[in-house]
Amino acid sequence: MQKYKQEFIEFMVKSNVLRFGEFVTKSGRQTPFFINTGNYTTGEQLEKLGEFYAQTIKERIGTEVDVLFGPAYKGIPLTVTTAIAMNKLYGTNVEYCSNRKEVKDHGDKGILLGSKINDGDKVLIVEDVTTAGTSIYETMPILKSQGDVDVKGLIISVDRMERGQGEQSALVEIREKFGFKTCAIVTMAEVIEYLYNKEVNGKIIINDEIKARIDDYYSQYGAKYYNI
Template identity: 25%
Template sequence: MINIFKETEAILEGHFLLSSGRHSNRYMQCAKVLMYPDKAEIVVKEVVEKIKDLDIDVVVGPAMGGIIVAYEIGRQLNKRAIFTEREDGVMNLRRGFEIKEGERVLIAEDVVTTGKSSLEVAEVVKECGGEVVGIACLVDRTVGDIGYKVFSALKIDLETYDPESCPLCKEGIPYIKPGSRK
């Protein structure tokens, strides 16, 4: 798996502000993998092998990073795939998408670090009466329990820092904000 991320130049080095608000010296730009359908299929298949026995009705991913991942998982499992998006800073289902009472939902993401976006999606699922069965992602960067089982193609430990204690900030290195959350 790591070779596909290297081949597609999806592992970036520098100073990054993550969607979680934390800083890091490395960033996984999964969009660089996902722009190649053949490589996306291979990486997602690794995740699908780990979740194929779960009882899933629908796959939902947060915009932006989870859209393609949710679609490809849904395609490989022959399940409905939808996405949430922020409206005035709040995660919502739009575009006629719905989760029905009692549906079993897999949340799909590109990268999970703190689980912030996934947990926002989980709240939407619960508000609709659905049940979250887990979180699937291409890259798992989590440290500790985020409340749901995480299934990934790749588990990596990359250093992250609180903005107040970030050594890169202390060195005066400006950060880049590559994620979709502005």
């Protein structure tokens, strides 16, 4: 496993973003683990987070991108910090854009916040986590309504490696349906491999009990066809 992946996993733990317990995902699944990027709250954390995203974008998708699009609401700070990091690390001056939950009918009218999206723009979707892919199916009509845009891909922080609408993983389904690249900074398989019976800040993060609950969860929701 690359060093930056190990650093990112520990970064999530220390930032209280990666948590284990009893949670419910947006898709309604009862899950023993949860990734809450809303817990990145400090300037230092957000700066580091953007750099992890930027590094993965460069390695997996490339920096030939015009606009970073972040689905509201968590996607908004993700696109901003990633845009800053891409400029800082690679000299790539990309714009950021997000959707509003409600269309604004005064002042800066419309559904978009930040940059406008024009015909021919190369757009990269920046998300926190994708479980069943629900938010991407909501996002694509918004992007396509803006014009003839070229969606280059989707990047997320953690691939939960779960079934999407069918038996394949959500990222595979999205890639095959829309025809663009999908990638994550880390996968849950990498998270489990790295943290199982390992101490971080003097505490075992994934012990035998938690590992067994994760295994049970994947026996029910794990993707049968996984190939990213």
